[in-house]
Amino acid sequence: MEEKSVKKKFTMPNTFVVISIFIMIATVLTWIIPSGTFDRAFDEATGRTLVVPGTFKLVAHTPVSLPQMVMSIYDGMVDAANIVFFTFFSYGFMVMLIRVGAFDAGVGALIRRLKDKKQFAMPLIAIIFSLMGASFGIYEESYGFVPVVMSMGVALGYDPFYGAIAVLGGIATGYAAASINPYTVAIAQTIGELPLFSGMGFRWLCYVCFMTLFLSCMCRYGRMVKADPKKSYVYGVEFPFLSSSTQDELVSKEFTTRHKISLLICLGTVIAFAFGAIRYGWYFSELSAIFIVMMFVVGLVNKQSINETCDAFVDISKNILFAAFVIGLSRAILIVLQKGQIIDTICFYFSNGLAGMSKTVAAEAMFGFQTLLNLFIPSGSGQAVTSMPLMIPLSDLLKINRQIAVLAFQFGDGFSNIFWPTACAVLCAISGVPINKWWKFFAPYCLFATILGAALIAAAVSINYGPF
Template identity: 50%
Template structure:
């Protein structure tokens, strides 16, 4: 994107038939995520199929009896750090069924397990400290020193992580005290249907189970190491999950035919969610084919041009949240909006660092709210989208309030490069 390069082009309306074609295009465009979900679930299902996962959860339950609540802040902070530092996000999808199963076994519900992963990593990603995909790209376009202004961002990260951990623990405590309070109490989750606390407490943790869990822990280490050291993404992680699924199957005593059958069973459990991911991408395809995304971004940004600096900064947060509906990709949104927001900040007397902060807020937190992103998250976890909004709606409002508070602080202190 080049500053001041926006211009009108010939209209390109999308007809009825083209909209149906866009469904196929959406499936193709989201194919990397769709197959990544299949392979990630295949790995986890192999642990379930061989009994290693149930054995490990049973051993965990016996070990942390009476201390279950500490699992929530520990793992949310872990995922939050991963999102805030090296930009982990989609890489966590494979962990969702693991934490859903653990949460149910600990006396919570599957939603608690899903939000430990999704809300934890999304909050870290949005309140980023050194996220190269958002802060790195946006500051590069704004011509700011890379990862400058880190002090305030650390404070922001602590504040937002404290908020979401409190919110999730509050919900989890209500569910544990009264299971009828669960928002997903009537929802069936095939991957964790066999996990009953009493049975898990009596499930043995055999030597083969321990070997399988060690191999799974090794996989997690390789995910983190490969992502940080070599920049691994969907393709490399998919290959790793396929390899380790086979290795764990062989270590558990299965032959190749049994491993293949287990993988097919795993895919059958998540095919609905995978299709939802592809169909949700269709919305973006239609907007791209209709050549309206850049127009929407340009006029949204222009809407704050004549406001005072403080109000304009808050307006930028709103605008970036709206843009994220159309462009859920962090680096993609930075490349599209920052060439417009940077000169706009100069025009109205705002520090460029504040424009980056507004982008950071708008890009990340609304990934937990806009259906273009939520459809993927709910599809992976098997959570009805209306239940997600019942849980997430109040939290997102609190997040917005905190965003406005911090953008106001940034304006007040003249938040700049250092």
């Protein structure tokens, strides 16, 4: 009998496996790259601890051992506890709106109102979230909205991923192309001793360019799924935390007074935490407290007992455990790099390597470096206080306007958040989208955004984009 060779089809590894591979790569790097550190000093202007240029020194090599690598997983879980529990409480509140029927009834009323203009609903939501990222620096705070908008995507005849793209892609694009983001632009400009939020006109132009690109990619995917649901990148993937109502069922639902009050509570909650974050600097602890209280208020409005609300929250939380573990696991990559003390070394050798380059090439290299650095430091403010004290003197040496250095940091920090596994693994976990499905849409978009960003930086160099 003639034997037939059977070729095994390649399957993308589990998200845990992908992140674990990056943890191992980070561990190997700690054995290859020398350990080094800059001195740091508290800066009153920014209220943060900054790198002191010219103080780099090599220290005793501290490569991460195999036991330390494994222990970094636990350390990452502990270090990411704030965002993990914020995710639990924000999801608990938002999914409660689905459980009590307020979301379904509200979407049904929206569909009836939009009639033949339903195709504009999701792009409008994406623009709203992008403006939140561009203006207020909101990013992680959007996680609680993901299941609601994903359910809306299904209700409007698309797929759950379309809703995730609208929220997470929209807010990432706005965050990267921000004009007055207090966590990136404000910190970087303060370090660069530039007038706060100066150069806003050019950055708003960049925002329009990037959002045009994003909306064209997003709407193209939406039209493809609408025409043939089997072409959905998440076809066959289960999303147990979403509303399962069909569009016809939603349209027929009665929009009761209790439902309206519940959605008004949701709107009031959003306004409260946006105001608190901007005016008083509220973050995860304060925002989580708001979500906890409002979750019970929504339950009471809809005649749920406290026991029923607690039971519902526990049931909802079961669907977020995967997200919680991914968030902690991805943080382990940063823990390994910090233990190996190689992040400062990478920054030092790169800054030295730019000397002698032309203005345009150096500016593009800054953009590339900031993109790479975001793999190691996925925090925007954390990246700013590490790299900008080095990039600002370097831009002066190369006679590049400091505003361009800020722009390179801003683009490099923002767009790679939706590609590097240290950041996008969290977004995949929040939305329930497998990382290979996530990359299928966002990898090409991130490539296009990088090309566009490079073109805009080249344009900024050509016009000597300055502080005004």
